[in-house]
Amino acid sequence: MHKILITEQIDQRAIDFLSEQGFEISVGTRGKLNTEDALIEALHDCDGAITMLSNPISRRVMESCPNVKVFANYAVGFNNVDVIAAKELGVRVSNTPDVLSEATADIALSLLLGVSRKIVEAESDLRKGKFDGWHPNGYVGVELFGKKAGMIGMGRIGKAIVRRLKGFGITTLYHNRNRIDIQTEQNLDATFTADLDEMLTNIDFLFLSCPLTPETHHIINASRLSKLDPKVIIINTGRGPLIDEAALAESLIDGKLAGAGLDVFEREPEIHPLLLKAPNTLLLPHIGSATRETRFNMAMLCANSVLKILRGENPNLISNLIA
Structure with a gap:
């Protein structure tokens, strides 16, 4: 036996x-x-x-x-x-x-919605009794429609995320080891970008969905974070070490990024202490496939x-x- x-x-x-x-x-x-x-x-x-x-x-x-x-x-x-x-x-x-592609893509969009509309902050304040009625300047976030996303990694999960982004009226630039076929690009409203650094200067949201390899370890580091516009929101459902978490936390705390949604972390289950203090962050305990x-x-x-x-x-x- x-x-x-x-x-x-x-x-x-x-x-x-x-x-x-x-x-x-x-x-x-x-x-x-x-x-x-x-x-x-x-x-x-x-x-x-x-x-x-x-x-x-x-x-x-x-x-x-x-x-x-x-x-x-x-x-x-x-x-x-x-x-x-x-x-x-x-x-x-x-x-x-x-x-697990579809479930993980759902979480990626959940993170984007949660961060872009300040849902965690708003819900927390409501539970604390701070809701005193509609406020003209309360919890003002950003709309998704008409924005441009950057995707690092266009495998099964990346494609599933981009398919959802298209439904929200978001176009996508993507960086991948290889360009996908033109028909799929057209169906997803996605454009290949060979130069990652160039892509980073022209997006509103950045998604990471590539494998972790020696080449992709800290593919988003302090140098590349500095290329992003302060309005950018970062979403990582790939692998934690794709991002230099210390540099990410510092950028968030210094107001150089609009927010971040993370379902994976560099040293799971440890969470970088500065991330726990960073503003407009939504941190999940690796639940991308949890359906x-x-x-x-x-x-x-x-x-x-x-x-x-x-x-x-x-x-x-x-x-x-x-x-």
């Missing part, structure tokens, strides 16, 4: 599915398997695992657990996995593309990856394998 480690509780239906296929399932306790040593101990007699972004799937972990044939990462990102080592060692790795539908689909995608690999199915027919 194959044994599967699931490092944290996921949708019970996916666990039941694997159990019904004859697998022995072990579910870890949240936060207890976020080190290499803890993972190695938990995986010592396992054949496969469903892992979180917080679990370091390093070369050492894989070499120390030679029986583990597949790691199904419960995320679209996989910067916690040493993919090069996995390929060298013949270990299969999967992620969860497509199924019942999406979390179920993510769980089942992971479960099916594990099932197919351990049953010896052709890896070339498993579309969400990254190694």
Whole structure:
């Protein structure tokens, strides 16, 4: 009987599915398997695992657990996995593309609306009893219609965000490793910009939705923040380290940016203390994919990856394998 480690509780239906296929399932306790040593101990007699972004799937972990044939990462990102080592060692790795694009795009737009219309500040004051009636100068934000967005990363999630932006009457400039096809550009009312610095000088809102790589780490740093107009609102639903959080917080506090909405952070779960003090910020605890539908689909995608690999199915027919 194959044994599967699931490092944290996921949708019970996916666990039941694997159990019904004859697998022995072990579910870890949240936060207890976020080190290499803890993972190695938990995986010592396992054949496969469903892992979180917080679990370091390093070369050492894989070499120390030679029986583990597949790691199904419960995320679209996989910067916690040493993919090069996995390929060298013949270990299969999967992620969860497509199924969380729409939910994450919803959160991106929620962040934009929340920040641009000062919803958090207004709602907080109302609860504190500060609402004394309609005020001509109270909580004045900015309209979305007719504005221009900049998008860094035009993958599945980026496209889903831009599709929503178009519905609000927002046109988009985008910066991506490769230009997307012209028909999709036209459908999304999006224009490719090869020069990121040039794009930053000509937008009202900036969205980050690209993978975290050595090249994109701090792609928005102090220098690039200085190129943005003070009216700009930044939204990050990609990865926290895409932005230099210290520089972002300083820009917000100094009034050099209009606001920021963040669902991801540089050193999760730690939040930069200056961000907590920065004005007109909306900070969420990484809930981009947190819908019942999406979390179920993510769980089942992971479960099916594990099932197919351990049953010896052709890896070339498993579309969400990254190694």
